[in-house]
Amino acid sequence: MDTANKNEPISSFDSAFPSLQDCPAAQRALDYYLKPGVSETQEHRFFDVNRNISGEEALVHACDLLRCAAATAHESANRLEGSSRDLAFSVVHMIDLVKAMLDRSLDSYPARQA
Template sequence: MFKYTPNPPEAETDDSDPTSPYSTPDSRKLHEAAERALDHYLKPEAPKRRRSRPMFLIAPDMDQESLLAHACESMASANTLLNDFAALLEPPYRNTVLGIAQVVMLGELAVNRALDNIDPPNR
């Protein structure tokens, strides 16, 4: 049987290939260095994750009643601040701030209800 296409040339394993970009061993080193440089800038490694430490931390052994009482006081303070700020504003902006104050007040009422539902520990 006759083959119409010739066999492909055998691959040479050394650097004596006339079409090789590596005419000398130094050119291979230069090429590898260039690849490393390009990889450094074009394929950066994923950023290392830093262990974050919280600036403020609620004690893990804090009881529910204390947490809810603190939340209630914070929301009451925010409500007062918003109402005082609303008094300084013109009507279209005043209505927006009063709406925010109302949402804060509703949150305060919900926290107060949660406080009422907590069974006090037997002391």
């Protein structure tokens, strides 16, 4: 006695739709979602980090960028009023927290010989 399997998909294939096997757009979409390594290698960045700099140099540069961002946010916050000012100062606070974490990570590097 045959019983219908409730987990089996209903096979009502409509032959009016063409096969997507040979469709380049479908293949790119499948590659993007199912093969993350393929899309990562083809990623083009507007800005990129020089791969020849050390971790310490990258952290120092990140600290400098955060200092500039904090100065910009602080100056903007001084020109605002109300909730916008509070939001701007919260950005300053978050930048200061990140900078403190970066400074702490730089402390783990040995002192440079000048």
